Amino acid sequence: NAGVTQTPKFRILKIGQSMTLQCTQDMNHNYMYWYRQDPGMGLKLIYYSVGAGITDKGEVPNGYNVSRSTTEDFPLRLELAAPSQTSVYFCASRHRHEQYFGPGTRLTVT
């Protein structure tokens, strides 16, 4: 039982490039979340999903897109990367009131 896995662990992007952050969970949870954590700050919700085929915006969705074609996978797409998207990205799944977090992806945009 791997829980929530995220790839890659680290990535450096040039301004204007695009990339997809992968998130997979093997716990059959319906709810999944993407957060970003800027240095010295708490987590901010980017997008979330309540089940396959259903996604919705969180607090800071601009510059990102998501899809949820299966229960297991919830990829986050960055289009036209900007320095303001330099952050640590966490994916999580939820069962009842407990969230299970992945280890995070550290992204730098230069």
Add this chain to the structure above:
Amino acid sequence: AQKITQTQPGMFVQEKEAVTLDCTYDTSDQSYGLFWYKQPSSGEMIFLIYQGSYDEQNATEGRYSLNFQKARKSANLVISASQLGDSAMYFCAMRGGNQFYFGTGTSLTVIP
């Protein structure tokens, strides 16, 4: 608007003593959940404790307890008998509907 406020950027506690980390929240929802998470220097997020807005008793999980004062909109975390391994960032969070809102965190240092 939903908001979580943690006013203590850093706290120090002597080993084996108790410490209280403050958290206040703002919401107009009747039903909501309050959470505390621990983030060690390794970076992972660890769930500690949960309190539902309709729960009448304060939540406890081992050495962690949540002091829930609904009228004051506060949800303070109490850690009893602090251990060196408790040194970490602590985040208060609230769930409103399907969304989560986090505070800016409190850095706790346990002194031997």
